[in-house]
Amino acid sequence: MRVLAGDIGGTKTLLQIAECRAGRCRAVRTQRFDSGSHDSLSSIIREFLKGEKNKSLKAACFGIAGPIRETAKGQSVKVTNLPWEIHGRELKRRFKLSRLALINDFQAIGYGIEALGKRDLAVLHKGKAVKHGPRAVIGAGTGLGQGILVWNRDHYVPIATEGGHANFAPTNDMQIELMRYLLKTAGRTSWELVLSGHGLVRLYGFLKERGAAPESATVAQAMQTGDPAAAITRAALEQNDPLANQTLDLFVDIYGAQAGNLALTAGATGGVYIAGGIAPKIISRLSDGRFMQAFRNKGKMSPYVEAVPVQVVTRPEVGLVGAVMAATRFG
Numbered sequence: 001m002r003v004l005a006g007d008i009g010g011t012k013t014l015l016q017i018a019e020c021r022a023g024r025c026r027a028v029r030t031q032r033f034d035s036g037s038h039d040s041l042s043s044i045i046r047e048f049l050k051g052e053k054n055k056s057l058k059a060a061c062f063g064i065a066g067p068i069r070e071t072a073k074g075q076s077v078k079v080t081n082l083p084w085e086i087h088g089r090e091l092k093r094r095f096k097l098s099r100l101a102l103i104n105d106f107q108a109i110g111y112g113i114e115a116l117g118k119r120d121l122a123v124l125h126k127g128k129a130v131k132h133g134p135r136a137v138i139g140a141g142t143g144l145g146q147g148i149l150v151w152n153r154d155h156y157v158p159i160a161t162e163g164g165h166a167n168f169a170p171t172n173d174m175q176i177e178l179m180r181y182l183l184k185t186a187g188r189t190s191w192e193l194v195l196s197g198h199g200l201v202r203l204y205g206f207l208k209e210r211g212a213a214p215e216s217a218t219v220a221q222a223m224q225t226g227d228p229a230a231a232i233t234r235a236a237l238e239q240n241d242p243l244a245n246q247t248l249d250l251f252v253d254i255y256g257a258q259a260g261n262l263a264l265t266a267g268a269t270g271g272v273y274i275a276g277g278i279a280p281k282i283i284s285r286l287s288d289g290r291f292m293q294a295f296r297n298k299g300k301m302s303p304y305v306e307a308v309p310v311q312v313v314t315r316p317e318v319g320l321v322g323a324v325m326a327a328t329r330f331g
Helices: 041-049 088-094 105-113 173-185 197-210 217-225 228-239 242-266 279-286 290-296 299-306 318-330
Strands: 002-008 012-021 024-034 057-064 068-071 074-078 085-087 099-104 121-125 135-140 144-152 155-161 271-275 310-313
Touching (some): 002 105, 024 041, 024 318, 041 088, 074 088, 085 088, 099 318, 105 155, 105 271, 105 318, 228 279, 242 271, 242 290, 271 279
Parallel strands (some): 057 099
Antiparallel strands (some): 002 012
16 A cells, blocks of 8 residues: 655755555655745645656655644644644545545654654663553654654554743743743743743843853854754853853753653653654764753652653654554555
8 A cells, every 4th residue: 555644844854655565665756845934735745746647646645843723624734833724624635545544743743753763762760661551652743743752552543732832831940030031032932932942042142141151153043044942052062162061951951851741641651752853863862871860850740750761762753654654554
């Protein structure tokens, strides 16, 4: 069976045609698109399928960064960080697909996690996983995604959440100042406002305003001429820039704390997986102990989270792998 799968985010869209037999899938063709350069998912699919001679696509599944709505008119989603409205029935009709499903991008990552091997994961904390225990996945990138995986008979079923938009909770005096800064500059607090690419830039601005360290003219210029979050990360990891270093430390502190919160909320005795585009790029900072210190700082529940395994997903196309798997199940 041939399936069409997609991983649709605010920054990039990955599409793939895969050949699946007896529960195993092989990628036939994969292509990356800049999401912001297109006005709709339909236009990207049209471009991807242009010249595709084989009309035997049986099913499609798209993992999309946004909450999926289920109504009498079918599935639809407003992409959180793009001006796109996607309707399942419309895509199904336009591209003459017999079956099509829209799922949240972290549902897709949840499906993909089951297909990962040891080389696709970096262990932050070994812990002691409970067999078939609930799992949790969290990932900072363009936004902040979170999901829960629950065992059902012979596989994990991923459940999407919008926990990234829940209110941020400070853990020390400086983070209380940050909370006030968010209220002043953004009008509210949320985890995504600090744990994302734009969140990293916001933390930099907060520390700069606070006078934590002088701003480097070189870093300021790099932020203006390129991706500001990437410029901050490079300045911290490669140039040992004081302000960028403090920014990344604060980011890791908050990331670890919220990953630990999610472990408690989900009862994630089966493990916590750190996905998203940012984690693999800052793996040296995530693995130096700071992240896990914040993760474990849960008072009476510290022994509980101490037992939870924590791993970083280093395979960037995990969401696409999951969308392929979901297409075969829904198909």
